Amino acid sequence: MFLVFLILAALTILGTAAAMGLRKPIHCILALTVGLVGLAMLYLLLGAQFVGFTQILVYVGAVAILAVFAIMMTQGGKMNIEPHPEKPSSSTLLAGGAVAGAVFAVIAWAILSNSPSGTTTPAQPSVTVVEIGQALMHKYVLPLEIMALLLTAALIGAVILAMPKEQEKS
Amino acid sequence: MLGVGILKGLAETGRNFLGSFVSKDRLTTIQFPEERAPRIEATRNFPFLVYDGTDPMSGLRCVSCFICEKECPPKCILIEKSTDKKPDATGKPQFYPAQFQIDISVCMSCQICVEVCPFDAIKMDTEFELSTQDRFDDLLLPKQRLAKSNEYYHEIHPTEAAAVDAELAAARAKAAPKPVAAPAAVAAPAPVAATLEPAAAPAAAPDTKGSAV
Amino acid sequence: MTPETIDQIFVITKHWLLGYVPAALQPIVSAILSVVPILLAFPLLFAITTVLERKGLGRIQNRYGPNRVGPLGILQPMADGIKSLTKEDVVPRAADQIVHFLAPILIVIAAFLAYAVLPIGRNMVVVNLNAGLLYFFAIGSMVELAVFMAGWSSHSKYSLLGAMRAVAQMISYEVPLVLASIVVIMAAGSLSTVAIVEAQTGYTYTFPHWFVFTPWGFAGFILFMIAATAESNRSPFDLPEGESEIIAGYYIEYSGFKFALFFLGEYLGMFATSALAITLFLGGWSAPFSWLTWIPSYLWFFAKLLVLIGIFIWIRGTLPRLRMDQLMGMAWKFMLPMTLLNLITAGVWHFMPGGILRWIVCTAMVVVPCILLSRSMKQGKTLQVRTYRYAE
Secondary structure, three states: HHHHHHHHHHHHHHHHHHHHOOOOOHHHHHHHHHHHHHHHHHHHHHHOOOHHHHHHHHHHHHEEEEEEEHHHHHHHHOOOOOOOOOOOOHHHHHHHHHHHHHHHHHHHHHHHHHOOOOOOOOOOOOHHHHHHHHHHOOOOOOHHHHHHHHHHHHHHHHHHHOOOOOOOOO | OOHHHHHHHHHHHHHHHHHOOOOOOHHHOOOOOOOOOOOOOOOOOOEEEEEOOOOOOOOOOOOOOHHHHHOOOOOOEEEEEOOOOOEEEOEEEEEEEEEEEEOOOOOOOOOOHHOOOOOOOEEEEEOOOOOOOOOOOOOOOOOHHHEEHHHHHHHHHHHHHHHHHHHHHHHHHHHHHHHHHHHOOOOOOHHHHHOOOOHHHHHHHHHHOOOOO | HHHHHHHHHHHHHHHHOOOOOHHHHHHHHHHHHHHHHHHHHHHHHHHHHHHHHHHHHHHHOOOOOOOOOOHHHHHHHHHHHHHHHHHHOOOOOOOOHHHHHHHHHHHHHHOOOOOHOOOOOOOOOOOOOOHHHHHHHHHHHHHHHHHHHHHOOOOOOHHHHHHHHHHEEEEEEEEHHHHHHHHHHHOOOOHHHHHHHHOOOEEEOOOOOOOOOOHHHHHHHHHHHHHHHOOOOOOOOOOOHHHHHHHOOOOOOOHHHHHHHHHEEEEEEEEHHHHHHHOOOOOOOOOHHHHHHHHHHHHHHHHHHHHHHHHHHHHHHHHHOHHEEOOOHHHHHHHHHHHHHHHHHHHHHHHHHHHHHHHHOOOOOOHHHHHHHHHHHHHHOOOOOOOOOOOO
C-alpha cells in the first residue's frame, strides 16, 4: 500500500511540476491532466470512490477539455507557439520561492499537527454514495440549490454568448 | 411523430437484407471472374477478320483492297498485299493480305473499318479480356490472331451475321451463272439471257448450281 | 456437468489456477487472470464485428460483402490486420511527435478500462466497485481528451476542426447518456453494476424483470442507445469520421497501425456502451424467460451484445448522416428534456402503487412529451415544394 502511495504521489508531483515547466501550453495541460488523474487515484486509495471518480469525470472530462479549448481558441491560429524566451529575473524567483515556501510550511504544519504518527491503513468506505445523497438533500440542501442556480446562470450566459447576433453584419 | 420515418427505413433495409438471401433481384452482384454478365448483341470492342469454311488463312474474305487502312482514323491497320492470287470462297481468284495487323493499343473501336469494307471481311469482336504483359508487341495483333470463323461471327452477332450471309448468298446467286457457265461452254447468250430475263435465271440456276437461292 | 458448473466454468477455472500460486502473488495473478480474458475476447469480437458489418451492409446494399479471403470471407480481419501492420507509418514533420504517438494509445487504454465494471456473467466481473457506473462514465470522458489530442497533434487545420466537432458532439451527448442511466440507478438503488443486474434477475410468470419492459425503462433504453451511437461516433452521427472523406477528420494524419488502433478504440467503445446498455436495461446476463436459465449466463450476455451490434449495423445501413447543427440541436433540444422528463416518470412509477393505472400514466408521461418535442423541433422546417427558375 505504501509503495502504491509513493508511486501515485510521484506521478502527481511529476505531472504538476511538468505542467509548470513544459514549454508548449498543450503539453502543460496534458501534464496537468496526468497530475489530476494521480490525485483521483489517491482519493481511491483513501477509499473515497465517489470523489475519485467524480474527480476524473469533472476535472479530466470537463475542466481539461475546457482548458484545451481555451488554448485552441486563443492561440489556435498560431500552431507553432514559440515559448517565452526570457529567463525570469532573480527578484521574481525570490518572491515566487518565498510564497511557495510559506504555503508549504502552513500545509505541512496543519498536516503534521493533526494526523497520528506512523502510517495508517485506509479506512473502509464509510461514506457511501447513499450517505452523500442523503446529506446533500437534508443537511446541505441550501448550498445544493445555490450551486444549481449558479450553474443555470452560467448555462444561460453561455447560450447568450453563443447566440447569433440579431443586427445585420455589414 | 419522430421516429416513424426511421422505422419505415429500417423496415425497408431489413426487407432488403433478408430478401438478399432468397431472391436474385435483391442481390444483383455478379461475381466477376467466375461469372459474366450477358452481353447485348451490339457490343463491340476491337475488329477481327471473318473467314468462311474451315481454313483460316485461305478462307479469309479480305482481298487487301486497303479501304479500311485508308479510312481508319488513328491509322492502326497495316496491310501488305500478297503478290499472288488465290481463289476466295466463291472460286474467283483474289489477292489476299500477306500481313494484316491491327494495333489494339491505338484502335478506338469506331467501327469505320467495318462500315466501309465492301467484302464484309472485317467485323467487330466482343472480347475484352485482352490484357498482356508487354505494352507494345503483344498488343499488335497479326492476321493469325485476327482471323475468326463465320460460325464465331454467328455466335456473337446473330442477326448481323444472318443478314450478311443472306446478302453474300444473294450476291453469289446473282454472280454465280458467270463463272459456272463458262467452263460448261454454254453460249454467251445464256448469261446474257440470265441477266436480261430474270425469269429464266431461277430456272437456269438450280440446274447449273444445284444449290438453293 | 450441471448447468451451474458450465455457467461458472470460468470462475472455477480461475480459482483452480490460483490454487497453484503462492499466497503472496495471489492478488496480482488473480488480477491478471481476470483481465486476460477481456483482452482476448473483445478484440476477437472486434474482428468478428468488422466482417459482420461489411457483409451485413453489403446485403443491405444489394451486394455481397467480402467473400474472397476465407470461406464466406470470415478471415478478412486477418487480411486487414496484415495490411494495417505493414503499411508505412507516416507522421507529418510538423506534428507534435509525443502527443501524436500517445493519442491512439490513450483511446485504446480508455476503451479497455471501461470493461472492468461490466458483469459478463454470474459472478464474472473484473472488479465490483461500489461506484461502478460512475467509473464507467469517468473513463468515457477520457476518450474525448484523446480525440482532441489526436486532432491537435496532427498540426493540420482540417484535423483540428474535425477534432473540435467530434469533441463537441461527444460532450453534448454525454449529458443525455448519463441522465438516461440515472433512472436505472434510481430504480436499482445502487451505482454498482452487479447490484443493478441483480435487481433484474427476478421472473414473474416467466417474464423477466428487465428495466426495458417498463415505460421509463423503454424510453431510457432508446435514449441511451441514441446517445451511445453518438458517443462512439457511429453512423448516423459519424460526421467527425465521415468528414474525413470530404475534408480531414481528426485521424486523417494517422496511417497503418495507429489508424487501426483508432478503429479498435472506437469499436471497443461501441461494445462497452452496448454492454452497459445491456447491463442497465436488458438484464445483463439474465435469461429472457425463466425456463431458459439453463443456458450459461455469459452466452446470454454475448447473444444480447450481438443483437445490439446487429442493430447498430442495421441503423448504419439505413440512415443518412446527420449534419452538425441537426446533431447538436437534437442533443440539447430533444434528448435533454426527454431524459429529464424520463426521470420524473421513473419517480412517479416508483411511488405509485402497482397496477394498470401506473402503466397508463407513465406511458402517457413518456409519449406525450416525445410527440410535443418532436413537433416543436420540426416547426421551423417545413418542406416546401421546390420551384426552379431557369436563366432566360
